[in-house]
Amino acid sequence: MLSITLVTPDPLALVSARDAVRAALSVGSETVLGDGALDLFAEGEAGATKSVIEAALRGLPVDFAVQAVENRRKRLLIADMDSTIINVECLDELADFAGVKAQVSEITERAMRGELAFEGALRERVGMLSGLSVDALQSCYDDRVRLNPGAETLVKTMAKHGARCALVSGGFTFFTSRVAEAAGFHLNRANTLIEADGKLTGRVGDPILGKEAKLAALIEETSLLGLTPADALAVGDGANDLAMIEAAGLGVAYRAKPIVAAQAHAKVDHADLTALLYFQGYVALEFVS
Known part of the structure; x- marks a missing residue:
């Protein structure tokens, strides 16, 4: 059925x-x-x-x-952050504080479409932030970052019903730690911006968390729970999300690039993130608002 x-x-x-x-x-x-x-x-x-x-x-x-x-109700949620759980690409917004948003956004767009290797594109973009005050990170978070509609309800509802919720991002721990707390995720994984003397050095810590690391996170988390990838829901919008989306029992493309939308099990282009709850058979009365 x-x-x-x-x-x-x-x-x-x-x-x-x-x-x-x-x-x-x-x-x-x-x-x-x-x-x-x-x-x-x-x-x-x-x-x-x-x-x-x-x-x-x-x-x-x-x-x-x-x-x-x-097995519609998944026991692991693994979600991308930028342009999925939140409204912006944090690296692009940081670049605005450094005066290089146009250049960085163009690289981001190409990487998310799968036209550039993620790791090289990330290093190139972070390099453009060299010398930016670390104070810009908090300003960026406070001024630009908002949870997308339905994000908190999605995470807290799944958590209430026993699912483990992981935020896994090719972005940065400064942002994922705050977004994870705001939305109710149990854990977060991301990259680390290296700083010295109160400024960004233009380097990112190794190893870089990208496409394969997101897939590895899905496999590791399901294994720790005694589950399989079939028990997971993965959601994202860019090419570096595709491996985890394809591997999950339910892989959802949210406002996604064409390469992702074409290969995901389902896509959300019109509704908010509570659509992922409905896809699992939750009724609105079960939602945690």
């Missing part, structure tokens, strides 16, 4: 989406999960069903996930 979860901020679009899915497939029961969220149930193969749903919903502002009903 498959669950077909439809999520949208537009109630009228949800009605249209439900009708379109019912016209395209032989659907059995349905369950209302919350405002703008609905589960439909059908027999079939997930890949073929996903293709049918994708065609049926074309043009509608509706996110969806197709998956087996069994």
Whole structure:
């Protein structure tokens, strides 16, 4: 049995989406999960069903996930930080304080699209911050960094229901430690900016946490819990998130680059991060606000 979860901020679009899915497939029961969220149930193969749903919903502002009903509720959440759990790319915002945002943002965009190797791109961008006062880190966090809508609810709801929540970022521990605390993550992993005499040196600590390290974190955390990657939900937006997204039982592309959206199990382009709870079969009454 498959669950077909439809999520949208537009109630009228949800009605249209439900009708379109019912016209395209032989659907059995349905369950209302919350405002703008609905589960439909059908027999079939997930890949073929996903293709049918994708065609049926074309043009509608509706996110969806197709998956087996069994093991929908994941016991590990592993999430990217920049542009996923938070609203910005911290390195780009730091670069603004150094007066080099345009140059750094262009490299970031290419790296997130998979056009540049992450490690080299990170070293190049951090190098442009050489001499920046470490005070800029706190100013950047205070002035620019905000949790994306639904992030805190996602993390705290999964944690309340027994899931372990890990924030794993190619960014920096200065930010992940604060974001993890604000959102309710149990742990965070990221890179370290090297500083001396109150200024950034333009270097980053080794080893660099990138694509393979994110995948390794997923494998390590599931193993520690006595689980497998099938028990994990991974979410991110850039090319360095792709390995963990593909390996997880449910891998979600959030407002993602095309290379990630094309290969993720599901994507969220319209709803907020609570869509990931609905995808797991949570109802709104279970959410921790």
